[in-house]
Amino acid sequence: MKKLIRLLSLVTAIAVMMAIAATSASAVTFECDVETYSDSILMVNLDTGIEVFSKDPDTRRYPAALTKIMTYIVAVENIKDLDMKIEIKETVLTNLVNSGMACSGLDWHEGAKLSVTDVLYALMLPRGNDAAMVLADYVGGGDVSAFVRLMNEKAAEIGCENTHFVNPTGVDSADQYTTARDMVKICRYAMGVPLFSKIVSTPSYNLEGDEYPIVTTNSMVDAARGGEYYYTYATGIQNGETESGGTCLAASAICDGYAYLVVCLHAPIDYDEGKEYCMEEAANLFRWAFVKLRFVSPATKDTPICEQPINNAWDTQSILLVPETDLNVVLPGDYQESDITITPDETKAISAPVKKGDVITTATVYYKGEAFRKINLVAHDDVSASPILFFTHGVDKVLTSPWFLIAVALVVILFVVFVSVSSSYNKKKRKRQNP
Numbered sequence: 001m002k003k004l005i006r007l008l009s010l011v012t013a014i015a016v017m018m019a020i021a022a023t024s025a026s027a028v029t030f031e032c033d034v035e036t037y038s039d040s041i042l043m044v045n046l047d048t049g050i051e052v053f054s055k056d057p058d059t060r061r062y063p064a065a066l067t068k069i070m071t072y073i074v075a076v077e078n079i080k081d082l083d084m085k086i087e088i089k090e091t092v093l094t095n096l097v098n099s100g101m102a103c104s105g106l107d108w109h110e111g112a113k114l115s116v117t118d119v120l121y122a123l124m125l126p127r128g129n130d131a132a133m134v135l136a137d138y139v140g141g142g143d144v145s146a147f148v149r150l151m152n153e154k155a156a157e158i159g160c161e162n163t164h165f166v167n168p169t170g171v172d173s174a175d176q177y178t179t180a181r182d183m184v185k186i187c188r189y190a191m192g193v194p195l196f197s198k199i200v201s202t203p204s205y206n207l208e209g210d211e212y213p214i215v216t217t218n219s220m221v222d223a224a225r226g227g228e229y230y231y232t233y234a235t236g237i238q239n240g241e242t243e244s245g246g247t248c249l250a251a252s253a254i255c256d257g258y259a260y261l262v263v264c265l266h267a268p269i270d271y272d273e274g275k276e277y278c279m280e281e282a283a284n285l286f287r288w289a290f291v292k293l294r295f296v297s298p299a300t301k302d303t304p305i306c307e308q309p310i311n312n313a314w315d316t317q318s319i320l321l322v323p324e325t326d327l328n329v330v331l332p333g334d335y336q337e338s339d340i341t342i343t344p345d346e347t348k349a350i351s352a353p354v355k356k357g358d359v360i361t362t363a364t365v366y367y368k369g370e371a372f373r374k375i376n377l378v379a380h381d382d383v384s385a386s387p388i389l390f391f392t393h394g395v396d397k398v399l400t401s402p403w404f405l406i407a408v409a410l411v412v413i414l415f416v417v418f419v420s421v422s423s424s425y426n427k428k429k430r431k432r433q434n435p
Helices: 002-024 064-078 090-098 117-126 129-139 144-158 180-190 196-199 279-291 387-399 402-433
Strands: 040-045 051-055 085-087 112-117 234-242 246-255 260-265 295-300 308-310 317-323 327-331 340-342 360-365 370-379
Touching: 040 180, 051 279, 064 117, 064 129, 064 144, 064 180, 064 196, 064 234, 064 246, 085 117, 090 129, 112 117, 117 129, 117 196, 129 144, 144 180, 180 246, 196 234, 196 246, 234 279, 246 279, 246 360, 279 295, 279 308, 295 340, 308 360, 317 360, 327 360, 327 370
Parallel strands: none
Antiparallel strands: 040 051, 040 260, 085 112, 234 246, 246 260, 295 327, 308 317, 317 370, 340 360, 360 370
């Protein structure tokens, strides 16, 4: 009998503790009439991260020479001193020549040493396959596959979901692919890596000891040789071309305080006239953005967005929510206030106390009914808690908790079992005493 009582007490205690523990415990594409040629395009405003134009940005494409942007990232992040000199190995260059891959001129320095910075210029300006292999060989300790593993690890770290590399050069391979969206992530990351922005905006550069310079293949930044594709406001980054990948381009531009990045993948190759489809569409997209789009602030940190129900407060049943910071976005210059709506993502009641500036929930910003931004909503004022309301609300929450009701039901069932067993035990006891 004592064992049964102890069992009932243990079960009841566990049920009560469970009840207490349970209660305590984007993108908008604006109207654009630019003629495009690439199969995949993504254009973003670099100041806000807002996507302003897209065309099939998530389909996997061959990255071609845009691969070298990741090669640059991995090399710089794994070589501490960019002024250090590394050997231009004969074995590395021989393998390139035997495979039919084009070189950028590092063969003139075969057996000598060049600074890492010089090799980086050779990598990005003339899209040097030789430079890519020299860097991969050096960082990988003679094992290019080890360097490629670092490329894929960095892609995952940056947040790329549809990118995979098998070589550092960009030579076509079925297992070497990216998307316009992933390449935008890679480019934005690269722009924060030492020397990158400077190198990719440079038209020409003399390697140490060379009489003639290496020259960029990106006509958009080359006033002397770019011809009709030179674009005054262009600041980089890289172009490429392969038989399977077509032509591709990652380009950046700045004008009047506005900065944009566009990635174009798989445009046609024009062998007859040499037309640069990607550069033409990129320049036209930049012109459209600089003319048609503007920074606007449809809501400031003092703009009331909504009222959120609040429990346990002294003298109010709701709290005013405002944006955590001013909402600065890029929109068409002729937008109407009615085009913008801001909807809180959570409307359930919260509990006092609350401090001014506390993040209460998030909200989705819509442009003409299409979601394109997430913001934090914060408390506009301090709200104190009422101890009496807090206690009564807590008690009510416990009493109405499913776990508490289950615990009560379990206790009742166990009590009935206890009474039944006790009654049976007492009957048997009386029979033994009165045979």
